Amino acid sequence: MAALLANSAVLGSTVAASAASCSDHESRGYGFRNGHCKVGRFGRGNYLSIGGRDNFSSPWPRLSRDSMRSLAVSSFELMPPPIDNDLHEIMRDEGAEIDDNGVVMTFGNDDEAIAAAEQGVAVVDMSNYGRLRVTGDDRLHFLHNQSTADFKTMKASQGCYTVFTTPTARTIDLAKAWVMTNSVILVLSPSTRKSIFDRLNKYIFFADKVEIEDITDKTYLFSITGPSSDELLRKLNLEEIIGKPFGTHLHYAVEGTPVTIAVGSGFAGEGYSMLLSTSTAGFVWETLLKSGAVPMGATAAERLRVLQGKPAPGSELTDDYNVLEAGLWRTISLTKGCYIGQETIAKLITYNGVKQELWGIELEAAVTPGTPIMVDGQKVGKLTSCTIGRDNSKYFGLGYIKNKAGGAGIQVDVAGVSGTVVDIPFITRSLPE
Incomplete structure (x- = not known):
C-alpha cells in the first residue's frame, strides 16, 4: 500500500508528461490506458473525438488534449x-x-x-x-x-x-x-x-x-x-x-x-x-x-x-x-x-x-395508497405512498393535503389509522430566493 500511495502521489505529473509525448492517445480517443505509456487506470480529463468526429454512440463529450488532466485514485489500484x-x-x-x-x-x-x-x-x-x-x-x-x-x-x-x-x-x-x-x-x-x-x-x-x-x-x-x-x-x-x-x-x-x-x-x-x-x-x-x-x-x-x-x-x-x-x-x-x-x-x-401541497405523514400502521386523508371527519387529501417508517413512526406516508386544513403538526385519520403530518426534506414550498 505504501508503494501504491507513493505511485499515486506522482501520477498527476507523470500523466501530464506522458500525454504531451504520446500522440497515440489522441488517435485512440480513449484517454489513458493501463500499460500504455505506463499511466495509471484512473484519469481525469476531457475525451477526444475519434478520428476528429463526434462519437454519437457514446454518452460522453469530446474534450481537447490541452484540458486533459489526471487524478490519482489510490483505491483504484494501478495494476x-x-x-x-x-x-x-x-x-x-x-x-x-x-x-x-x-x-x-x-x-x-x-x-x-x-x-x-x-x-x-x-x-x-x-x-x-x-x-x-x-x-x-x-x-x-x-x-x-x-x-x-x-x-x-x-x-x-x-x-x-x-x-x-x-x-x-x-x-x-x-x-x-x-x-x-x-x-x-x-x-x-x-x-x-x-x-x-x-x-x-x-x-x-x-x-x-x-x-x-x-x-x-x-x-x-x-x-x-x-x-x-x-x-x-x-x-x-x-x-x-x-x-x-x-x-x-x-x-x-x-x-x-x-x-x-x-x-x-x-x-x-x-x-x-x-x-x-x-x-x-x-x-x-x-x-x-x-x-x-x-x-x-x-x-x-x-x-x-x-x-x-x-x-x-x-x-x-x-x-x-x-x-x-x-x-x-x-x-x-x-x-x-x-x-x-x-x-x-x-x-x-x-x-x-396552490390549494394543496405534498406532506409526510407518520402513521401508526400501514395504509393503502389512494386512501382519503381525514381531519375531523372531513376529507382533506389523499395518501399517495406508504412505507416502513423510522424512529417513533411505525410507518411513513406521503400525501396531498389541502392548505386550509393546515400543515406540519396536524393530526389526521387515514382509514382509521392515526397520523401526524410532518415536513419532508426533498421538496420546497416557494421559489428560491
Whole structure:
C-alpha cells in the first residue's frame, strides 16, 4: 500500500508528461490506458473525438488534449488483478436478489442501507432509470421549450432538475439533466423512459437539428448518497468536484473508459451520481464498497424516497397534481419564456393558486395508497405512498393535503389509522430566493 500511495502521489505529473509525448492517445480517443505509456487506470480529463468526429454512440463529450488532466485514485489500484466485471455476478456474491428485469431489489440489508444513507454513505445501482442523450445544434433550445428548466443559460459541465409537464402543468416526471460539450444527458424515472422518449421525438420538427438516443442499455448509473459522500470521494482523491453546485459534472477515466461524476444523487442531502460504461461498472462498484459505501437495493431506495418526500411518477406525479403542489418549485424558471405548462404555472404563482401541497405523514400502521386523508371527519387529501417508517413512526406516508386544513403538526385519520403530518426534506414550498 505504501508503494501504491507513493505511485499515486506522482501520477498527476507523470500523466501530464506522458500525454504531451504520446500522440497515440489522441488517435485512440480513449484517454489513458493501463500499460500504455505506463499511466495509471484512473484519469481525469476531457475525451477526444475519434478520428476528429463526434462519437454519437457514446454518452460522453469530446474534450481537447490541452484540458486533459489526471487524478490519482489510490483505491483504484494501478495494476489490479484481473476480475470478472459482470456487475450482477459481483452483486449476487454480495447477497443481491435480482428480479427478472435485472433490477437489484435488495442485498438483505435494507435497514442497514437506510441507516447508511442517513448517517454514513450508501451506493445504489440506479441503472433501471432511463438515460437519454440529446444531441444536435438545437438541443438546448429544444429542451428549453419542453420542460421547466432554463436550458438556454446553461453551460457545459452544469446540470439541473427539470420537470416534464402537461399543457396544464400536471406532472409527468422529475428528471436530472447534465449539459455536456456536445450533448445533454437526461435521467428519467423507469416508468417514463419510453413515454418521454416518444414525446420528445414527437416535437422534433423537420428543420430542428436535434437527435435523441436512448443510452440506458449502454451505460450504468450509480447513486452515492449520505452525509459521508464527500468523505468517500476524498478517499478516491476526487476532491475536485466536492462543494460544486448541484448538477456540476466532471469526466474521469477507468481503464481508458469514461466515467462521469455529477453532484446530486437523486435523493435529498449530500450525494453524487456516476454514469459509466458496462465494462467498468463491476470494478467501480467493488471499489466504492471497499471504500466504505453500503450497498442499497431498489426496495430500500424506494423506502428512502418516501421517507425523504421525493415525488415519483404514478404516485405523487400524476395528472391529478401540478408541479407546484408537488413541491418542485426549484425546478421552475419564471424568466425563460414559453414552454409546455408555462402559462398555467405562471397563473398559479401570480394568483396564489396552490390549494394543496405534498406532506409526510407518520402513521401508526400501514395504509393503502389512494386512501382519503381525514381531519375531523372531513376529507382533506389523499395518501399517495406508504412505507416502513423510522424512529417513533411505525410507518411513513406521503400525501396531498389541502392548505386550509393546515400543515406540519396536524393530526389526521387515514382509514382509521392515526397520523401526524410532518415536513419532508426533498421538496420546497416557494421559489428560491
